[in-house]
Every structure is written in C-alpha cells, then in structure tokens.
Amino acid sequence: MTVIGDPSGRGFEQYTGEVYGWAYRLLGRHHDALDVVQDVFLRWDAQCARQAPKQPRGWLRRVTLNRVIDLRRQQQRIAEPQASACAESTVAETRSPQDVGMRIDQEALRDDITTALDRLSDVQRSVIVAKVYDDMTFAQVAEELGLAVSTVKTHYLRAVGTVRDRLKRRWAKEESS
Amino acid sequence: MNCTDFEVLLADALGDELSVADRPAFEAHLAECEKCRREYETALRTVTTMRALPGPARATVRREGNRLVIDDRPPHALRVPWWLRGGVFRYAASILIAFAAGYAVHAGLMMTEVGRPVDRLVQKDDGIEAPTSPNSLQRALVHTHVRNPARSDLAKCLIAMAKPTG
Structure with a gap:
C-alpha cells in the first residue's frame, strides 16, 4: 500500500491511475512508477497553487512523460550499478529462465522506446502516447493540445518515425540472430 | 493514389481512423507500391510494439480519509488467493x-475408555500383578494391552484372572 499524498481537493485523484499507467508502461517497475506519480503530484499541487491547468490531462501527460525521461536519464547515468541491481531484482522476482529472459528483453525494449521518446518534442511525445496508450482520436488529441488535427497527424507520423528508426536496429539484430 | 496521397492517409491508417471511403484506394496503393508498403508495415510494427509493452491502462486508486492510496502490487499482476x-x-x-x-x-x-484411574496393582509373590478388585481387572488388562500390545502376556493375564484377589 502506498500513500500518494493529500490531494487537497485539487482533482489529482481522478488522474492518478492514468499517471501511474503511463509511467509503468514506460518504466516497467512499480516503484519507479510510484516515484513518478508522487513527483507529478507535487508539481501538480504547486501548479494548482499558482494556476490550475486548462487541460489537466494533457498537462499531466506531458509532465509525466518528462519525468519518466528524466528518471531514465538518471538510471542510464548510473548504468552499471543499476544494471546489476536490475539483474538481481529480475532474478529475485521471477521464477524461470524464460521469465528472466523475457523481462530483460522487455527492459531493453523499454530502454529503446524511452530513448526514442527522449528525442521527441513535448508535443510529439504527448501525441504518440495519447494515440498509442490512451486510444484517443486525432480530434480529441487536437482539442486537448489546442492544435489543428492535421498538425497532430504530422506530429504523430514524425514521432512514430523516430521510434521506428530506433527500433529498426533492434529488429535487425533480432533477424540476424 | 500516388505516394503523396498515401502519406496523407498514413497517419489515419496507423491510428485506426482510416475512413471506409479511403480504405480501398489506400489498400490498392499498398499492393502496388513496395516502398510505401514497407513504410506502412514498419510504422505499424512500431505502434504494435509500443502497445505490446505490458502495463496497466490505469491503476486502481482509492481514498483513505484525506489520502490517496495505490496498492503496492502491480494492478495487472496475478492476484494470489489469501x-x-x-x-x-x-x-x-x-x-x-x-x-x-x-x-x-x-x-x-x-x-x-481405559485410563480412568486404574486401580492400583498389587505385587503378588509369584511376580504376577493383579488388581485390587475384580471389577477393575478387565480394565487393567485392556489398559496394559493397549499401552504395549507386543509385551502383553495373555497367559499371565489368564492366570491372574483365575486367582482369587485379596
């Protein structure tokens, strides 16, 4: 059981589950996702004290993704200890060699995807996550971000292209092996 | 449809928003243009790969008093019965x-059944134990037999029963 904090009646509660979902998908670790949720909550609280965001969900998605990228960068900076710790936790949490292999593979995949997301602009990042993970339509994303639908489509294509370029190397390795 | 038109519809196709009217032309172009087909397939694979990352769409959050609480277990994890x-x-x-x-x-x-305080056994001259009262003889025999069946000696028991007590 993890206590996130006192929502102070500022509407964080209804978005907490989604914030956790975005963070978990991209980080793959429960406690990392909770760290992100708590950090985003603090920023949300500070933002609401100044001025409540006009598009709360869009604001939270952008801040969450930025925080996820920051956390990934920190983890990559201490890559060696993190890798060994990750390997230990992976072995401890799973039961069979297949599970271990699958988790390591997923970890590498997450690493590739977040590295690609790191190269995108805030808007592109928000668009691709809203489309892929939240199943929003282009019209909904456009309304949330205050952009034209055609602009959102352009951002989406560029974002997919960037992630694809990153994943292509991975696919080439898989096919060669 | 040429490749430029295809590019316009590509985002719709990847986002599952391609209209029924545009679909035939889009698929016809895919069938005839190798470059566009490859682009579409790799882009679709990218989106599918991203979607395949395991994780909850959203966590279950509950309120406890003034606090928000997320269960420490990942929501999609297998729930183990208590x-x-x-x-x-x-x-x-x-x-x-x-x-x-x-x-x-x-x-x-x-x-x-058996062990209601067994009457005190009395040591006789011939070494055979006999109970102090005839009524308790059977209970004593059963008690001895049940406690140690291998060593209970039926012959001695019968002799003891035949002898008058007291």
Whole structure:
C-alpha cells in the first residue's frame, strides 16, 4: 500500500491511475512508477497553487512523460550499478529462465522506446502516447493540445518515425540472430 | 493514389481512423507500391510494439480519509488467493497442528475408555500383578494391552484372572 499524498481537493485523484499507467508502461517497475506519480503530484499541487491547468490531462501527460525521461536519464547515468541491481531484482522476482529472459528483453525494449521518446518534442511525445496508450482520436488529441488535427497527424507520423528508426536496429539484430 | 496521397492517409491508417471511403484506394496503393508498403508495415510494427509493452491502462486508486492510496502490487499482476500467500511453511504448520489435534483427541478417548484411574496393582509373590478388585481387572488388562500390545502376556493375564484377589 502506498500513500500518494493529500490531494487537497485539487482533482489529482481522478488522474492518478492514468499517471501511474503511463509511467509503468514506460518504466516497467512499480516503484519507479510510484516515484513518478508522487513527483507529478507535487508539481501538480504547486501548479494548482499558482494556476490550475486548462487541460489537466494533457498537462499531466506531458509532465509525466518528462519525468519518466528524466528518471531514465538518471538510471542510464548510473548504468552499471543499476544494471546489476536490475539483474538481481529480475532474478529475485521471477521464477524461470524464460521469465528472466523475457523481462530483460522487455527492459531493453523499454530502454529503446524511452530513448526514442527522449528525442521527441513535448508535443510529439504527448501525441504518440495519447494515440498509442490512451486510444484517443486525432480530434480529441487536437482539442486537448489546442492544435489543428492535421498538425497532430504530422506530429504523430514524425514521432512514430523516430521510434521506428530506433527500433529498426533492434529488429535487425533480432533477424540476424 | 500516388505516394503523396498515401502519406496523407498514413497517419489515419496507423491510428485506426482510416475512413471506409479511403480504405480501398489506400489498400490498392499498398499492393502496388513496395516502398510505401514497407513504410506502412514498419510504422505499424512500431505502434504494435509500443502497445505490446505490458502495463496497466490505469491503476486502481482509492481514498483513505484525506489520502490517496495505490496498492503496492502491480494492478495487472496475478492476484494470489489469501490461503496461498503464506507459502509452504503455512501448509506444513497446518498439517502439524492437524496431526497434533488428532493425536490429542485419540489419546483423550483412550483415557476415557481405559485410563480412568486404574486401580492400583498389587505385587503378588509369584511376580504376577493383579488388581485390587475384580471389577477393575478387565480394565487393567485392556489398559496394559493397549499401552504395549507386543509385551502383553495373555497367559499371565489368564492366570491372574483365575486367582482369587485379596
């Protein structure tokens, strides 16, 4: 059981589950996702004290993704200890060699995807996550971000292209092996 | 449809928003243009790969008083029934307790049947023990036999029963 904090009646509660979902998908670790949720909550609280965001969900998605990228960068900076710790936790949490292999593979995949997301602009990042993970339509994303639908489509294509370029190397390795 | 038109519809196709009217032309172009087909397939594979990352669409959050609480277990993880969470030791302890209880009940029954304070045995000259009263003789014999069947000696018992007491 993890206590996130006192929502102070500022509407964080209804978005907490989604914030956790975005963070978990991209980080793959429960406690990392909770760290992100708590950090985003603090920023949300500070933002609401100044001025409540006009598009709360869009604001939270952008801040969450930025925080996820920051956390990934920190983890990559201490890559060696993190890798060994990750390997230990992976072995401890799973039961069979297949599970271990699958988790390591997923970890590498997450690493590739977040590295690609790191190269995108805030808007592109928000668009691709809203489309892929939240199943929003282009019209909904456009309304949330205050952009034209055609602009959102352009951002989406560029974002997919960037992630694809990153994943292509991975696919080439898989096919060669 | 040319490749430029295809590019316009590509985002719709990847986002599952391609209209029924545009679909035939889009698919016809895919069939005839190798470059566009490859682009579409790799882009679709990218989106599918991203979607395939395991994780909850959203976590279950509940309110406890003034606090928001997320369960520490990942929401998509397998829920283990409460009776399986203790592991092997809990099972072993349960079995031990069951055996101990069974033994206690069994021993208790024997005490009520047989072991009501058995009359004090009296050592006779010939070394044969006999109870102090005839009524308790049978109980004493059964008690001896049940406690140690291998060593109970029926012949001695019969002799003891034949002799007058006191």
